[in-house]
Amino acid sequence: VMDPAILGNILVGLLKNAVENTPDEGTIRILSERKDDRILLKVHDFGIGITEENQKSIFDGLFHTQETDLYTSRKPYDFNAGGKGLDLLKMKGYGQGFGFDLSVESRRCVYLPTDRDTCPGRISACPHCKRSEDCLSSGESTFFLSFPAGG
Structure with a gap:
């Protein structure tokens, strides 16, 4: 059975990561389901x-998905708050120690194809998106946490 404190820390970390990479006025969804014994x-x-290239290294630690000289408010839960790249590495380590899997699927925003392209941080300020739906269909990331079902 998964330790509730560890699960809580991981969920907070994944949610923080999502908030810091989603422009204001954006959407984040948290979903759960049981699949067989997981x-x-x-x-x-x-x-x-x-980016596809960055997805290969996202869990390696001390890894940034963007050029750090182009962002970093250093305020947790702000868009582009930045960080040292240790949270996902720590979560992956917990997974190895506690028997859960952590993975990611992502599609880079079509209007920001490289790490040097920047988002204004608010959907209504984006020159490419006339409506929120335009942003919602242009990029996304999903982090998957899978662990054994208890009982």
């Missing part, structure tokens, strides 16, 4: 997304 939690944000 519980699957999904944190799905409609943010800027992660």
Whole structure:
């Protein structure tokens, strides 16, 4: 059975990551389901997304998905707050120690194809999106947390 404190820390970390990568006025969904003998939690944000290249290294630690000189408010839960890249590495380590899996699927925003392209941080300020739906269909990331169902 998964330790509730560990699960809580991981969910807070994944939610924080989603908030910091989703522009204001954006959408984040948290979903859960049981699949056979596993519980699957999904944190799905409609943010800027992660390039295919960066997805290969996202759990390696000290890894940034954006050019750090172009962002970093350093205020937790702000869009583009930045960080040292340790949270996902720590979560992956917990998974190895506590028997759960953590993975990601992402699609980079079509208007921000490279790490050097920046988002204004608010959907209504984006020159490419006339409506919120335009942003919601342009990029996204889903982090999957899968662990054994108890009982």
